[in-house]
Amino acid sequence: MHRLRFSPAQRGPLFLLFGTLGTVAFVRTVLTDLPADIFLVTEAWNRTTAACGFAPPRPVADSLDSTFLTWLSIAITLLSGVTWIIGGLLIRRSQRGSFYSASIAWADQGWRWWLLPTAWQVGCISALLLASQAALNVLAATAEHCAALALAGWAAAWFNLRAKQPATPGITNGRPPILALLCLIAIFTIVFTAMNWGLWCNLRIPHGDSAMYEEHLWNLEHGKGFRSYLDQGLFLGEHIQVIHVLLVPLHLLWPSHLLLELCESLAIASCAVPVYRIAFRHCRSRRASLLLSAATLLYVPLHYLDIAIDLKTFRPIVFGIPLFLWAIDSMELHRYGRMSLFLILALSAKEDYAIVTSLLGAWMLLSARPWRTSTPEARRQAIVGAVVMTLGAAYLLFTVKYAIPWFRGGETVHYARYFEKFGKTPGEILINMLTSPRLVIRELIAAGSLHYVLLLLVPLGGVPLRSPGRLAVGLPLLLLLCLNPIAMQPPAPMHHFHAPLIPILLWAAAAGLASRKAASRDDDADRSMVADHSPIRRSRFALLCGLTTGLFFGFGPLSLSFWDPGDAMFWRRLYVPSERARQFEIVDALIPADARVASTDFVHPRLTHRERSYDYSDYPRAASNYEDRVPHDCDWIVIDIEHPYHTPEDIRRLREDPLSVVRELREDPVEWRLVSHEASRYFIVLRRQSNPGDTDAE
DSSP states (O other), rough: OOOOOOOHHHHHHHHHHHHHHHHHHHHHHHHHHHOOOOSSSSHHHHHHHHTTOSSOOTTSSOOOHHHHHHHHHHHHHHHHHHHHHHHHHHHHHHHTOOOHHHHHHHHHTTTTTTTTHHHHHHHHHHHHHHOHHHHHHHHHHHHHHHHHHHHHHHHHHHHHHOSOOOOTTTTOOOOHHHHHHHHHEEEHHHHHHHHHHHHHHOOOOOOOIIIHHHHHHHHHHSOSOOTTTSSSSSSGGTTTOOGGGHHHHHHHSSSSSHHHHHHHHHHHHHHHHHHHHHHHHHOOOOHHHHHHHHHTTTTTHHHHHOOOOOOOOOOOOGGHHHHEEEEEHHHHHTTTHHHHHHHHHTTTTTTTHHHHHHHHHHEEEEHOOOOTOOOOHHHHHHHHHHHHHHHHHHHHHIIIIIIIIHHHTTTOOOOGGGGGTOOHHHHHHHHHHHHHHHHHHHHHHHHHHHHHHHHGGGGGGGGGGGGGHHHHHGGHHHHHHTOOOTTTTTSSSSTTTTTTTTHHHHHHHHHTTTHHHHHTTTGGGGHHHHOOOOOHHHHHHHHHHHHHHHHHHHOSSTHHHHHHHTTTOOHHHHHOOHHHHHHHHHHHHOOTTTTTEETTTOOOOOOGGEEEEEEEEESOOOGGGGGSSSSTOOEEEETTTOOTTOHHHHHHHHHHHHHHHHHHHHHHHTTEEEOOOOTTTTTOOOOEOOOOOOSOOO
């Protein structure tokens, strides 16, 4: 039987027609039927419809105006037709062919990506007909991924068609693009440092799991130990995480949280260098390697390690990412001493890196294939891999079972409760995971897990999938994260748990640029790679996927949310100092350097350079013996009236009647007095009348 084939002249018009119609239906379904706002929040859609003359704006739970949707459908159809014609003209000019052939090729290769939204729409109709809520949940979780892939693939097809020309010699030659890499690093560092500093100046950075790390350095430098006063004891009872101590020399010169933000953004930006080196080693194309470096800095999961969804902006775990990438770079060069140094430093960023370190050793052992080859280099790699695998596993066991519990007074590590469905102790959790596969599979097969995986892979264009062996190094950690309800809190992965996965994904992406055809021809590898444009196309696709996913999932200047006035990540709301932030300078000047002060979150980070700085909240703390009070040695209290978590009713009551709302003024009016100051509209300041002994402090 002859296989039925369609020529581009037959496929192109069909792709153009059905892709356009399917995309129109996709957009209408997304904007009217999905339970949550997508692309823009409700307020932004209301403003858009009002600006276009359509009224009334939709309420939160209703769909967009039908007339507006009709005009939007017409606009998408016109956009499809106009871009097809203009794209065909530009392609014809670059290829010096006929407009007919150029437009057919553009429709064939470009609009096949528009079939993704079409397929999504068909799936949605099928799920509705079958009344499958599970399928609808999956489709809702993948709508933005579908749109991002369609846009990226469409743009990539246009670039590929315009680039169809004889290979330019010298792709593998020349100097590394140092200036271009430095520009990428500088742009990322400047943008994200400015955003971090804007959050700091606007009192939007929380103390817990963010600014408390700067308090560690301050207290260490002033003889108070490696700790914050957020909880009892040394921080080593939480994590074996000490890498930020290396910042002490700089912190002595500039004792500010802003320094830590600058260093973290610079560390993330520096990942572009090892990614470039690893990618060039595999694909031998400087242009493709540079494009992947740029895609790395557009990688949304990396952005959320600089500024998390809850605005926690500094975590030492981030420093492990460039260190682990440099360890991989050294491993590929067979410089195992240098690799070991980088791995040790990465482990000091958090014990989580022990998981991928051990599995990296296993990969080294298996890829060396000592049972097949007997070369000295293969034996050396196998031995080093076995040692790394063993020591990584031993370190993880030691920290989780012995080191952290010792600093916690014998208690189990706190993150065991993340997996409470499987047990109470790490050993019990591990055994139940291994012996209860049904429970594990039930947790893994969920729309949230699919969204998690897609948000890790789609921004890199799926290129890591071309290197499944390397990608498998991160698979066990990925499975653990999908079983962790804290890590999976939507819109995950936008916290910090996925940090050790990032270097593995970037390593797999760099290796995935390699051409299999060229890799199989060792004698003429360089010439093959010069003639092969596929690494450039793959890296370009990854770059475009980084742009489009950032448009929908990101929060920086290239995202919709950054410019959406109704979004929580709107730039003016987060990064421009409000009157509340400006008024805090008055309160800051009131609190003496030797004060022991308790404060609400978001102002807490600005008061850590006092004698002691406690948390003032409803959360029970060890410093207060887990009672509903401030520590006995606390002599000042600062309450942020417009605390981001306060409701409008909370704010009104605090302003109108603080004597009955504030716990200390209500229960101990003799012990505490209200301090009069010029910023009283925004902050309540209390001072203890007496000065009791230090009974709760240590």
